[in-house]
Amino acid sequence: MxxxxxxxxxxxxxxxxxxxxxxxxxxxxxxxxxxxxxxxxxxxxxxxxxxxxxxxxxxxxxxxxxxxxxxxxxxxxxxxxxxxxxLVRDSMDLGITQTYLQLLRTAWTYIGSGALWRLMRLRKGPVIAALYPVVFLLVQLMLALLLAWGIGRGLALAHPLAAWAGLAVVPFVLGWFKKQDGKFFAYYLMHDYAYSAHFKGANPxxxxxxxxxxxxxxxxxxxxxxxxxxxxxxxxxxxxxxxxxxxxxxxxxxxxxxxxxxxxxxxxxxxxxxxxxxxxxxxxxxxxxxxxxxxxxxxxxxxxxxxxxxxxxxxxxxxxxxxxxxxxxxxxxxxxxxxxxxxxxxxxxxxxxxxxxxxxxxxxxxxxxxxxxxxxxxxxxxxFDGRVPSKSRIEAPVNKFTSVAA
CATH class of the missing domain: 3.40.50 (Rossmann fold)
Structure with missing residues (x-):
């Protein structure tokens, strides 16, 4: 060699x-x-x-x-x-409810460990990309609940108990957003970050x-x-x-x-x-x-x-x-x-x-x-023999977790 x-x-x-x-x-x-x-x-x-x-x-x-x-x-x-x-497809094979539970677990893994704040000290771009699916999925849920509330108020005019029927629209709205994920990539990115976060950085x-x-x-x-x-x-x-x-x-x-x-x-x-x-x-x-x-x-x-x-x-x-x-x-x-x-x-x-x-x-x-x-x-x-590394490269160690496998 x-x-x-x-x-x-x-x-x-x-x-x-x-x-x-x-x-x-x-x-x-x-x-x-x-x-x-x-x-x-x-x-x-x-x-x-x-x-x-x-x-x-x-x-x-x-x-x-x-x-x-x-x-x-x-x-x-x-x-x-x-x-x-x-393996990627298997990890993405989750329903809407499972994805929202995954969102909570993933957000807690990055925020609770402090990794998110340290990552932001390196580059904000990929961190924003990581936060995007969390925010956008929550926005989807809020829009679905607002629509349900609006429909519920209208139904309540006919009968007070009918207001709860508005909640029936929530799964349909969330389902529509999921079908459009080829445009939004919220579910895709959520599954991506969750794949590594599920075992807190260990490989499945x-x-x-x-x-x-x-x-x-x-x-x-x-x-x-x-x-x-x-x-x-x-x-x-x-x-x-x-x-x-x-x-x-x-x-x-x-x-x-x-x-x-x-x-x-x-x-x-x-x-x-x-x-x-x-x-x-x-x-x-x-x-x-x-x-x-x-x-x-x-x-x-x-x-x-x-x-x-x-x-x-x-x-x-x-x-x-x-x-x-x-x-x-x-x-x-x-x-x-x-x-x-x-x-x-x-x-x-x-x-x-x-x-x-x-x-x-x-x-x-x-x-x-x-x-x-x-x-x-x-x-x-x-x-690239003898190539000088970029002068603007970032080398400062900012990671809290530095333990390695034995």
Missing amino acids: IKPDTATHAPEMRTRRVFYIPGYDPIHPRRYRELYRKEGAAQAAISGYELTLSPKQLDGPYGWHVSSTQDGKTVESDVQVLYWAD PPLEGRIEEFRTLIAEALTTDVDEVLVIGHSSGAHLAVSILSDLIRAGEVPAEGPQLNFLSLGQVVPMVSFLPEAKRLRADLAYLATRAELFWLDVTAPGDGCAFALCDPVAVTGVAPQGKRWPIVISAAFTQTLSPARWKELRWRFFRLHFQYLCAFDQPGDYDYFRITAGPLALHQR
Whole structure:
């Protein structure tokens, strides 16, 4: 293996395995293939290279094959999605009453532990995103009760006891709002934050099982004849990747002469979990991975992404930065610079779309280009070797809970 700290004359890249770990998303992974196809074609046209998708050539999880010629060199990459959408769908399978009980539990977990106030010291954007479903679901309930009260007053004119009949409208109003959640995202976000808060930051047992499956798949890829194994964790997929890679290295499953192992975290929301009292496993994994020479770890966020903890070093702000810390290298995708003024104006208030911009084309690309990273002739550690971290990164430890798993 080419160690990140000694990789000055790395061999030419020809083949790559990419494992993409999505965030809390109930949608089938074909969505990511179509996004890659569409945005990859757009970026290739802008940047002047060739990029072609074809059906997957490997057994295992859903994926696709990419052939790309960039800077006169052709690279073959196999992309696979490490799928946990079934667990997400199961966690979202709640009725209206259960969701409101979930709201109370989740709010108490973040507020009662003090995590919410400490998170606000980092970035207000993702905290506002966390509070949005709480507020909006309560607004929905208030509107339903106000409508019930109005109807009840009208019915009371005919008979005083009929006023209570107005309450019958409440489930219908709340049901209507739930059916419209594809526009509001209140239920979706509530389930998202509740998933981590349910065990106060500890992983649910089914998720631990899936982490083990993903570790096995990546370990197998490291025994194949490819030049790079690239693991990408997006949004809450970033903290899953931290635990997967930590388990992989602890198990001694990174061959000394195998492919280069690289890790790219995008739009991470690690503090939403690592700041909770029982996130001991995640905190231990963050501290462990931060010193390892077996991999290279680049963290990319952007202040324009209101759903991510932009430029927050996830290890440092969690308060578990060890002696000898080397990872991650924290840089910005700089949306205001890598998107043209017209494109930025179009996307600026589309918060969920911006959270996926890391996987999309930039019309004024800088050194961060998702399709050069996943399909180009340089491995991640080669492309960003010697890259200076962002000067505006946040490293101050503000987390109260710093205990780690034994």
